[in-house]
Amino acid sequence: MxxxxxxxxxxxxxxxxxxxxxxxxxxxxxxxxxxxxxxxxxxxxxxxxxxxxxxxxxxxxxxxxxxxxxxxxxxxxxxxxxxxxxxxxxxxxxxxxxxxxxxxxxxxxxxxxxxxxxxxxxxxxxxxxxxxxxxxxxxxxxxxxxxxxxxxxxxxxxxxxxxxxxxxxxxxxxxxxxxxxxxxxxxxxxxxxxxxxxxxxxxxxxxxxxxxxxxxxKLLTKSDGTKMGKTAGGALWLDAEKTSPYDFYQYWRNIDDADVEICLSLLTYLPMDEVRHLAAAEEQGINKSKEILAYEVTKIVHGDEEAKKAQKTAKALFSGGVAAELPQISVAVGEKLVDALTRGKVFVSKSEARRLIQQGGLTLNDVRVADEHYILQETDFSAGTALVKKGKKKHYQLVY
Incomplete structure (x- = not known):
């Protein structure tokens, strides 16, 4: 051909x-x-x-x-x-x-x-x-x-x-x-x-x-014509230090059903017969197709090992577990949560962190954080770690 x-x-x-x-x-x-x-x-x-x-x-x-x-x-x-x-x-x-x-x-x-x-x-x-x-x-x-x-x-x-x-x-x-x-x-x-x-x-x-x-x-756009690859934090970077392999994986795992076929076509090496088969799946089947897409794109950009880690982490979180491959932030007991998350680049500024807390979009160990001045306590940590969720999809481990 x-x-x-x-x-x-x-x-x-x-x-x-x-x-x-x-x-x-x-x-x-x-x-x-x-x-x-x-x-x-x-x-x-x-x-x-x-x-x-x-x-x-x-x-x-x-x-x-x-x-x-x-x-x-x-x-x-x-x-x-x-x-x-x-x-x-x-x-x-x-x-x-x-x-x-x-x-x-x-x-x-x-x-x-x-x-x-x-x-x-x-x-x-x-x-x-x-x-x-x-x-x-x-x-x-x-x-x-x-x-x-x-x-x-x-x-x-x-x-x-x-x-x-x-x-x-x-x-x-x-x-x-x-x-x-x-x-x-x-x-x-x-x-x-x-x-x-x-x-x-x-x-x-x-x-x-x-x-x-x-x-x-063609430019990378969604089915509605808007640009793809934009996140709440800005661009979806190929540098693992700017967008972690896990966050990169999750972006593709969570695209709209209507965008699965074009992303599989453009962003993977899978044969087109397989692409069309995966894109035609319905209900739970389309979620499996998205997992394949996320894995394949992450593998191309970050390598097979990082793609497997991201996939494992996503499955662990989905089943209620906590995986060691999550982005980690070293913190100290007695430190303000907002300070720790800003230092760990979860937020670009403390004011952004406070706004999300006021909107109810931040959880610590699955409990909504209501106090923007919250101070980390020893009881927040199980085996030295705690889980922070920013919005619906971003997860981080706090380690002390």
């Missing part, structure tokens, strides 16, 4: 500059392709999973990925999908975030024996001469065409800075540079990148008279 058919069957494919031309190329040779990741944080999140899995399917079909981290474009910030300008990061922060991305991407992509390449666009973008860039590249971009891009349209009311206006040119330059260095013939990205990808395809044609292709993947 051509990998294009795999991507379509699993629900990845959104748009393509020339689907039949790309299908023919992918059937004839090993194609070098790339996807870019701007270092906007020190961890990738659930929204990146679609791109990572699409790249993985491409590599499994025999093609060679280039994973580009945006050490150059990250200095500007992509306006796509934004209603305001991104916070400008220091060079040190950008370098740190790029290093974090490299480690996480290697969980999905095999870099051994030149099967994939990792590059940083800062290696060439930071060396460009501004006047030369304007004359050599800027002449191939019309302002009218750029302003028609959806990513720029969304910013008219609040204002689009000239800094961000350059982003499309920088991303297009990346494609041309990767084509020159590595014979890269395909750029892949989320569907919100369509305008930027087309710009790169056009620049390669105009400057090098080279035919290259662009392909976008």
């Amino acid at each position: 051509n990998v294009i058919d795999t991507l379509k069957d699993r629900g990845f494919l959104a748009q393509c500059t020339d689907e039949e031309g790309l299908r023919e190329l992918l059937g004839q040779e090993q194609v070098t392709f790339y996807t870019g990741f701007d270092p906007t944080a020190d961890s990738l999140h659930a929204g990146h999973l679609i791109a990572l899995m699409a790249m993985s399917h491409m590599q499994r079909a025999g093609h060679r990925p280039i994973c580009l981290v945006g050490g150059g474009t990250g200095t500007v910030g992509d306006p796509s999908g934004r209603t305001d300008m991104r916070q400008v990061m220091t060079d040190e922060t950008i370098r740190h975030n790029c290093d974090c991305f490299r480690r996480q991407i290697s969980h999905f992509i095999d870099f051994s024996e030149d099967r994939a390449i990792m590059v940083d666009n800062g290696d060439w973008l930071r060396k460009l001469n501004y006047i030369d860039l304007l004359r050599d590249i800027g002449a191939h971009f019309t302002v009218n065409r750029m302003l028609a891009a959806e990513s720029y349209k969304q910013r008219w009311e609040k204002g689009l800075t000239f800094l961000e206006f350059n982003y499309m040119i920088m991303q297009a330059y990346d494609f041309m540079e990767l084509n020159k260095r590595y014979s890269c013939k395909l750029e892949m990205g989320g569907d919100d990148q369509w305008s930027n990808i087309i710009a790169g395809v056009e620049l390669c044609r105009r400057k090098k008279n080279t035919t290259v292709f662009g392909l976008t993947n």
Whole structure:
């Protein structure tokens, strides 16, 4: 099967500059392709999973990925999908975030024996001469065409800075540079990148008279069209220090029934016949399908051992037990509960902790905490541990 058919069957494919031309190329040779990741944080999140899995399917079909981290474009910030300008990061922060991305991407992509390449666009973008860039590249971009891009349209009311206006040119330059260095013939990205990808395809044609292709993947959304991967605490991170493997597992275990099939299709390697069978289950059967989904996604991101621990913990909690694999927070008898939970990063602030207590959303050993000034006592601990539940799904062990 051509990998294009795999991507379509699993629900990845959104748009393509020339689907039949790309299908023919992918059937004839090993194609070098790339996807870019701007270092906007020190961890990738659930929204990146679609791109990572699409790249993985491409590599499994025999093609060679280039994973580009945006050490150059990250200095500007992509306006796509934004209603305001991104916070400008220091060079040190950008370098740190790029290093974090490299480690996480290697969980999905095999870099051994030149099967994939990792590059940083800062290696060439930071060396460009501004006047030369304007004359050599800027002449191939019309302002009218750029302003028609959806990513720029969304910013008219609040204002689009000239800094961000350059982003499309920088991303297009990346494609041309990767084509020159590595014979890269395909750029892949989320569907919100369509305008930027087309710009790169056009620049390669105009400057090098080279035919290259662009392909976008569907974004990770729920059946109602809203973004998936958002939690009460913010993004669902791939870094175990920011989102524990247990919390990561629980997110997928608790998705809506209507989202099971698309998540199994996009976020696991299970054969599509099995995906459709699992998604067709009803009542208790669909809960089993969600457990399989949660285990498979957690295994891909965190490894088999962590996935098994998360699954074991979830089952222990569901049956009324307490499992040692829960996130643990060291505390002291006589310490305020709010202080301990804030220090343990259960809450970002003490005021957030107090608000949840006032709303009745925090329990200690299955008893609702009513006093925001509650002080931990020795009687709260059984064999040195106590169980805290934040909301309906977040569990933590207090250890002293």
